[in-house]
Amino acid sequence: CAPEKELEPEILHVDVSERVLIPLTQKLTLPDTSKLGKQTFVIRENTRVYASSGNEPLAIAQRFVNQFNKASIFKIENAIITAEIGEEGVYFMIDSIPELMYKKEGYTIQSANRRLVIKAIHPSGLYRGLQTIKQLLPSQIESKESVSDSINWAVPGLTIIDYPEYEYRGAMLDVARHFFSVEDVKRYIDLIAQYKLNTLHLHLTDDQGWRIEIKSWPKLTTIGGKTAVGGGKGGFYTQEDYKEIVEYATQNYIAIIPEIDMPGHSNAALVSYAELNCNGISPVMYTGMRVGFSSFCVDKELTYKFIDDVIRELAAMTPGEYIHLGGDESQATSDADYVKFLNRVAPIVAKYNKKVMGWEDISIMDVNEETIVQHWTAANKAELGVSKGAKVVLSPAPKTYLDMKYNDTTRIGLRWAGPTAVDSAYLWNPKSILKDVPHEAILGIESPLWSETAVTIDDVEYLAFPRIIGHAEMGWSAPASLKWESYKNRLKQHQSRMDLQGINYYKSPKIFLT
Ligand code: TNX
Secondary structure (H helix, E strand, C coil), X not given: CCCHHHCCHHHHCCCHHHCCCCCCCCEEECCCHHHCHHHCEECCCCCCEEECCCHHHHHHHHHHHHHHHHHCCCCCCCCEECCCCCCCEEEEEECCCHHHCCCCCCEEEEECCCEEEEEECCHHHHHHHHHHHHHHCCHHHHCCCCCCCCCCCEECCEEEEECCCCCEXXXXXXXXXXXXXXXXXXXXXXXXXXXXXXXXXXXXXXXXXXXXXXXXCCHHHHCCCCCCHHHXXXXXXXXXXXXXXXXXXXHCCCEEEEEEEECCCCHHHHHHCHHHCCCCCCCCCCCCCCCCCCCCCCCCHHHHHHHHHHHHHHHHCCCCCEEEEECCXXXXXXXXXXXXXXXXXXXXXXXXXXXXXXXXXXXHCCCCCCCEEEECCCHHHHHHHHHCCCEEEECCHHHHCCCECCCCCCCCCECCCCCCCHHHHHCCCHHHCCCCCCHHHEEEEEEEECCCCCCCHHHHHHHHXXXXXXXXXXXXXXXXHCCHHHHHHHHHHCHHHHHHCCCCCCCCCCCCCC
């Protein structure tokens, strides 16, 4: 290894302002100016990467090595396990950290001349810390092939103590209106994970398509999965596909929340099985964009046998705690029937050891402390749920619906809650969306992307990016640090990172070079 005296501080000094972070960290401290240059950490050919014992820290450290080796012209060696911090190198260590008590996703980084040390109390924190490390390196770290220019792989000297403001930071993808392949979903996971989101809610069923194989009711997918909005070819996930998505998400410390929408938004199921309809007659597949016309048959016993089978099979493949029951826009079901129905279904979810999540409309049923209601349009309904003890996730449509157009001229998107420009998506206060809701009841923020107008993953990226990045920052960073001008400048500096990843983001002329 190169002795310290050979280093040239002038060349190695990296100003942290050249490495802007999104989301902002909670606490970042720089070494005093006289030591700045000397404190820069540089990755060289002989740099070793270490992890504390256990599969997960090692896998996270190896992820770092793999990404580095993809981008760099010289290669570093595979990560190895170490019991303690010793020689020069990069360290991913599980440790007890008093400042991070109860902060499962928190982490610390210390970057100095000889060592770059990431510590956390849980592997998920190491994984979040890895995302910060990538942003502390030159943007070429995102390159998918080795960059030929000689890159100074330097991390500025600093100390970070970081943890999320909210425990739930999510994205939702509607795979029912248009279907997205396993590869597409993995790509979306990659893109959101780098901004420290921890939940992906999959809207698996709707009037236009049923997208998850249920072995005891096979026609759901062979019939109900056959089409999509606009009459396209549709598709579905086999149980193996779904498990592959769950596994991929787990490796990225993202929980999957599957949604089976009920009692409304159920036309695809009702088409698949005539006997689920009150009159025993199947409707036809629907490929339009209307909502609110379908309902499961509340007074048929078969309905509950069906839902028990679906939830049993889904719960068995879902390690996360929640099953989302939808419950939105059930205009074809009376309120009395709606409550009767959901009060029978919620215990089925509990029977399979899962907790209920639903759109805020479900607040009129017997929700409890374990329920999550998801606010989207009617604050009073979410407030009702919270008054009964439920927790809330915020997805206010005018701010977080990624399927809204950015402005009148953008090529895809709906209009009903928008248009939503990039600044508008960022400029809102999660604490003032609902009245009389204690801060502890707000679990976090989710950005839903309904896919009526999104046909390909390129369309998804166009609608999601960059708005979802702002939501990710709101979910992670301290509220007092959220300033549009600062965020806008940082986002602009992330353009090259997005370009290297081939993200099809909307190039808002207010922010990016076009
Ligand atoms: C409302 S938000 C819906 C969806 C549509 C979406 C389009 C919600 C719970 N329901 O069925 O796809 O608007 O923006």
